[in-house]
Amino acid sequence: MAMVVKNNLSAKNTLNQLNKNEKATAKDLKKLASGMRINSAADDASGYSISERMAVQIRSLDQDDANTQNGTSLLKTAEGAVSSTVDILKTLKEKAINAANDSNTDEDRKVIQKEVDQALEQIDDNANVTFNGLTLVDGSKNDQVIGDGTSTHLTNENFADGTNMRTELVNLTGKDGQKLGIMPNDQVTISYVKDGKTWSNTIAVDETTLFGDMFSWDPCQSDMTMTTDLDESKIGTDQFGNDVYTIDGRSAITYRAAEPGLNGQIAGLTISVADSHGQSRNTTNTLINDFRETIRAQDPSQDNALVLQTGTKANQSLKVGFTDLRATALGLKSKAGDTIQLTTQVSANASINAFDNAVSKALDMQTKIGAVQSRLSYTSSNIVTASENTTASKSTISDADMAKEMTSYTKNNVLTQAAQAMLAQANQSSSSVLSLLQ
DSSP states (O other): OOOOSSOOHHHHHHHHHHHHHHHHHHHHHHHHHHOBSOSSTTTOHHHHHHHHHHHHHHHHHHHHHHHHHHHHHHHHHHHHHHHHHHHHHHHHHHHHHHHTSTTSOHHHHHHHHHHHHHHHHHHHHHHTOEETTEEOSSSTTOOOBOTTOBOOEEEEOOBOTTOOTTSBGGGOBBTTSOBOOOOTTOEEEEEEEETTEEEEEEEEOOTTOBGGGGGOSTTHHHHEEEOOOSSTTEEEEOTTSOEEEOTTSSOOEEEEESSOSGGGOOOEEEEEEEOTTSOBOHHHHHHHTOOEEEEOOBOOBOOOOEEEEOSSSTTOEEEEOOOOOSTTTTTSBOTTOOBOOOSSHHHHHHHHHHHHHHHHHHHHHHHHHHHHHHHHHHHHHHHHHHHHHHHHHHHHHHBOOHHHHHHHHHHHHHHHHHHHHHHHHHHHHGGGGGGGGO
């Protein structure tokens, strides 16, 4: 090799290698310090993009899990209020059964009525339970109720197909083909509760008395009307505009409130048959008195159901509406504040079915809340699993293998020190030229 001074190629080559070694060592140090194999797009452009998308997904999934936990807490708050209402309604039915017993005087019933009034106030307090400022079961978070609202529908599915308002009571037949056993000279009493008031009427049966005659008295004929849909299995239309049918798809007798919404709500319908001596026909009453609320009365409302965002994409959510569980909506109090009465034997007896219907409404809401809670539990488990799996995938791409990176760092560190030593030697090689100048 020629002896040159101006361009010390050995030193330049050694310096270049030293710089490479130092850069490699610095990169290894950064990976070891951060624990990440990819610290910038320059390290692995495609890997960095994939890793960052996964990071966004993981954070979204973690927030979804937080949403489900908050949603569960909200539902537990609502469930507590509904559960308390159910307990109160159980007690109220006990009070109604007690008041219907003539071992009580009217003064006793007045005392019972005071308990009832206080219990109804507590039901309203339960309905106003809040979570983070949101009032839950007062109807303000209800699903949509279209049109003019829904009407109370009271349905009895025990009668033979073809039974209608022109069927003679003495020929009234059950689905099993057996007559109900109503005889001429029997007494039929019909009672119902509306706006906290009990209305009652008794008719004497003869061979020409029709089923519809039980309801053809004021104000009953103004408050209720028999449905006349051509499809006798159709009960009516629910709050969403969907048709509601009988459970077995066969015909049934349905009476609906003449006026939609809470103003026309019928809280309970009670029919009792007694023979000419005043003795109750219990078997007959079991069938004829079985009018159940198949569609509840609700005022029209917008869709105010709560939306629980449980997915990482738009509209991946769960909606839950809370129906109105105030005493008015349960049919136990009028909008004017008049409460259901247990002050007489007749009104106490009529209130038993009203409390049964109220219990059914509250239990429907409790069941719905429980079902959503169960679903959120599964949703949370699925989200946690997805987050774990996505984190594992991200780790494979972006996390540093510390043993491997430490080995690389050690190698590059040794090479850096060796290059420094060789650069010193290369710089010394030019000094040999001085011997020629002496």
